[in-house]
Amino acid sequence: MDLNGVGRALIVGGLLIAAIGVLIIFAGHVPLLDRLGRLPGDFVVRRGPVTLYAPLLTSLLLSVLLTIALSLFFRR
Numbered sequence: 001m002d003l004n005g006v007g008r009a010l011i012v013g014g015l016l017i018a019a020i021g022v023l024i025i026f027a028g029h030v031p032l033l034d035r036l037g038r039l040p041g042d043f044v045v046r047r048g049p050v051t052l053y054a055p056l057l058t059s060l061l062l063s064v065l066l067t068i069a070l071s072l073f074f075r076r
Contacts, residue, residue, distance in 0.1 A: 036062075 027036065041057025 036058050037053070037055050039055075039057040039061070041060070043052075043054040043056065045052040045054075
């Protein structure tokens with residue numbers, strides 16, 4: 001069994017998680033990132049003590065961006 005590929009995947013995954021963490025920390029200082037979760041297609045329903053968040057447009061936007069980024073990264 002070749003553990004070389006598994007090691008590389010873990011390193012890339014760790015770096016990706018660290019990059020996302022840095023992005024979350026500094027999201028309030030970047031003009032467009034502070035709007036994530038509050039875009040026009042994101043719904044918030046408040047009924048008494050219960051609040052339901054449905055970030056539909058944010059999910060769609062992140063999905064498209066990640067699809068483009070990963071397709072460029074893993075292009076053969």
